[in-house]
Amino acid sequence: AQKITQTQPGMFVQEKEAVTLDCTYDTSDPSYGLFWYKQPSSGEMIFLIYQGSYDQQNATEGRYSLNFQKARKSANLVISASQLGDSAMYFCAMREWDYKLSFGAGTTVTVRA
Amino acid sequence: DTGVSQDPRHKITKRGQNVTFRCDPISEHNRLYWYRQTLGQGPEFLTYFQNEAQLEKSRLLSDRFSAERPKGSFSTLEIQRTEQGDSAMYLCASSLGETEAQEQYFGPGTRLTVT
Numbered sequence: 107a108q109k110i111t112q113t114q115p116g117m118f119v120q121e122k123e124a125v126t127l128d129c130t131y132d133t134s135d136p137s138y139g140l141f142w143y144k145q146p147s148s149g150e151m152i153f154l155i156y157q158g159s160y161d162q163q164n165a166t167e168g169r170y171s172l173n174f175q176k177a178r179k180s181a182n183l184v185i186s187a188s189q190l191g192d193s194a195m196y197f198c199a200m201r202e203w204d205y206k207l208s209f210g211a212g213t214t215v216t217v218r219a
Numbered sequence: 220d221t222g223v224s225q226d227p228r229h230k231i232t233k234r235g236q237n238v239t240f241r242c243d244p245i246s247e248h249n250r251l252y253w254y255r256q257t258l259g260q261g262p263e264f265l266t267y268f269q270n271e272a273q274l275e276k277s278r279l280l281s282d283r284f285s286a287e288r289p290k291g292s293f294s295t296l297e298i299q300r301t302e303q304g305d306s307a308m309y310l311c312a313s314s315l316g317e318t319e320a321q322e323q324y325f326g327p328g329t330r331l332t333v334t
Contacts (some may be wrong), residue, residue, distance in 0.1 A: 151325035197261050209261030
């Protein structure tokens with residue numbers, strides 16, 4: 107079974123607007139972590155934000171925030187005030203007890219000027 | 220902190236040849252991971268080390284694949300008798316592993332093309 111599901115293959119967003127990237131996950135482990143990574147066309151994976159399963163508040167890092175809804179098993183990424191440099195592939199990933207990451211298929215974001 | 224480095228960045232090889240990739244993690248990181256990413260997909264876990272011990276191997280890692288991390292520093296991933304299906308980006312990541320929140324830092328990857 108898929109552990110991470112990203113249902114949006116691609117999204118377009120206007121510069122300076124906000125965009126929400128969906129991510130749902132599946133685990134029976136009570137302790138887990140959720141990560142978002144950005145992969146530009148150059149190929150490197152860049153860590154954006156982390157949410158722990160026991161964290162009471164939604165994580166925020168600059169223009170990135172994570173909308174964590176534990177009961178729904180969703181961990182959506184919100185990028186505010188989009189910039190042209192935000193155009194990239196975005197991956198949601200989950201870490202369970204064994205520390206390895208399980209990734210979703212990714213969402214391509216294209217920011218339009 | 221010089222980041223995770225991987226060598227080579229690109230490798231083109233003929234089917235049946237052996238290839239070896241190297242990963243140098245961030246120096247104080249004790250955990251090292253290998254992932255494989257095919258075009259349009261997310262990375263898939265292959266194997267990981269804590270120090271020099273290989274703790275887990277994915278079923279994706281056939282007998283033709285072997286990974287080592289001698290002395291708990293750099294790691295090598297070898298693919299023997301390469302097949303066209305091995306064509307992918309091979310990503311290495313490292314982490315400090317002290318807390319559950321510790322993110323994995325990725326290298327630039329090695330893109331393998333098997334002709």
